[in-house]
Amino acid sequence: MFESRAEGLVSEARVQSEKKVPSDATLMNFIEGARFVPENELQANDITQYHVTKFYREHIQKSRYYEQLKHIVEPSLKELESPGSLDTSGEHDNTVVPGLQHKYPQTGLLLVTDRCASYCRYCFRKRIVGKDSDEIAPDFAEVARYIGAHPEMNNVLLSGGDPFILSTTKLEMIVDHLLPIPHVTSIRFGTKTVAFSPKRLEDPTLADLFRRMHEAGTTPIIVAHFDHMGEISSEAEHCIRGLRAHGVQFLNQTVLLANVNDDPAIIADTFAKCHEIGVQPYYLFQGRPVKGASHFQVPLARGIEIAKGANQRLSGIQKTFKYIMSHYTGKIEILDLGDDGRVYMRYHQNKYPDKIGKIFSRPYVEDAYWLDDLPEA
Template sequence: MKTTRTIQGKTTKLKVAPLISSDPLLSSKIINFIEGARAVTPAEVEANSITRYRVTKFYREQIINSGHYDQLKFIVEPSFEEFDGPGTLDTSGEHENTVAPGFQHKYAQTGLLLATDRCASYCRYCFRKRIVGKDSDEIAADLGQIARYIGGHPEMTNVLISGGDPFVLNTASLHEILDHLLPFPHLNSIRFGTKMLAYAPQRFEDPALVALFERIHVAGKSAVIVTHFDHIGEISADAERSIRSLRARGTQFLNQCVLLAKVNDDPDILAATFAKCHHMGVRPYYLFQGRPVKGASHFQVPLRRGLEISHGINQRLSGIQKTFKYIMSHYTGKIEILDFGTDGRVYMRYHQNKASEKIGKIFSRPNLEGACWLDDLPEG
């Protein structure tokens, strides 16, 4: 399948991996959900912010053959629960930190560039469902404007290219983005956030893509790929081969995953996932608390259970594998969730914050059983 995106007046073909089927949620008909068949109208889809349905053939076969299909199906298969969940569509304040269309600057050292509104497959728990699978006006349209902003902010040391998934763009489009980033001496690393290594790892076998990362290295900057493996069952032999090949050429890898009810809310599963990542040379980076996104809040795990899982993961890993932080990406900042105290309070600290003086500061709130988010905890 091919679609198009205009970047700075140029129409670029976006190449995405083969689909299992067309998206049945775009027309009124009987749809097969995990729980059974249901008649759905386009109006219901819009009113409930239901994510488009798309899953690559590769990923479908991978999760079926992994032995973990009963858990992994919830990542990509639609559920009735999406029609009933509370929440909002911007849980981390992305709108208020947007400084140019498609570019956010929330934390001093980091810029976030949204390169596309498409993904190879669509995660049902996506926190950017307001954007992905749609023709969004929140993605980068004028790279020159973004470059001018970066040039005026020498405190920015790295840019994260995300979306959507930047690797659904063809390599020429990615080079065009680099044209506007590599000239800045104060940028020392370029990161790419992607789940393509789970959904379509063959994308990384493209020699032209290897040359893209080499271009970053030649420019004297670090090339970093932030993978998104939520479960060991998503890690294919193809993905491991591509990761090892790119690492041998100097590309760094981190992994982030989301704690998801029914999918990976088990310390054995996540410890095995992180150990496998470490074995491949991918550093476990963030374990994200699920966000209260409209239509996806049913994936959230209570904080008490999340801490039990986080501690359980560490109990199962060797010292050099314990590199992840259990993080809540809240609109006030990235909050590391530390522990419950004997005083019945949840203890946390700011891993990142717009106000530098708050970074590293420990704070607490009274626990409320069943709470899944900072806003669920009473102040005081």
């Protein structure tokens, strides 16, 4: 289930071999050191398997940011102590046909794979990724029928997992079910492959697919996922510039992560670099209370400081991001912590249109990380 790296494991393995090790134990190289962990303990704590591309591993090791970036892909013993939920946004409750979520009127979220090029330790879909999940869409014709019957849905987001793990032939098959639907004007591809394995996006048949989408009147949008400017390789820049020349729009979403990018200068530098290469900063996400990943969360008060500090460092045309909490009730923009001790927020998206844009507040309490940590008074 888990891949073990050879470096630093031999001496630890000898020590462990002298102890009584359960027959079903797996040797894992955690950030804190190698450990044998029983399989049932890994499963009970929903520990995602370890996998990282050779490209990304070598890139971050050569960068001057390795001490931060290693936390994105290397497992930590903190995962075994991290409480939380496996569905923090109510994805099960908003699934309308297998694999398709319809939480917000205009948007369909389509789960097309349960695999990624590398596995992020903070993933909010760890219930799915790296597993044979029954939440992945099995019938794209059924998906298309539902979308075709809902003219309010003007965009579809392909997600998972990472859609660019799929072959271009499989992506073409999925897109071919969506292109005939007249009210779908854009198709988004949510991906971290641009960071993990950018060569994948240099496939000429991908450019052909995006060109065909344009000819059909549907805008292709790649939502990249750079959490830190140290992830933006020259290879990533090259593939982004190439696809932009074919009319592909690029957005970026970043997750605010403790010990990785919880610094306003890092966030500002990341967004400035994205803007420089034609990738529009889109969302800065508050880390979710995910089981096995809640240790990545940053307190809301600190997050507000970071978002403000990043804004102060960016020019007007670079300030295109929103600081967002993707909550069960909707996407909540986190605005400020007022002098009155209340956190001010508004719904950026909600399944009920009359709630969108409404500002509300809750009293702040120390070490609150999520809306549910704030009292309703």
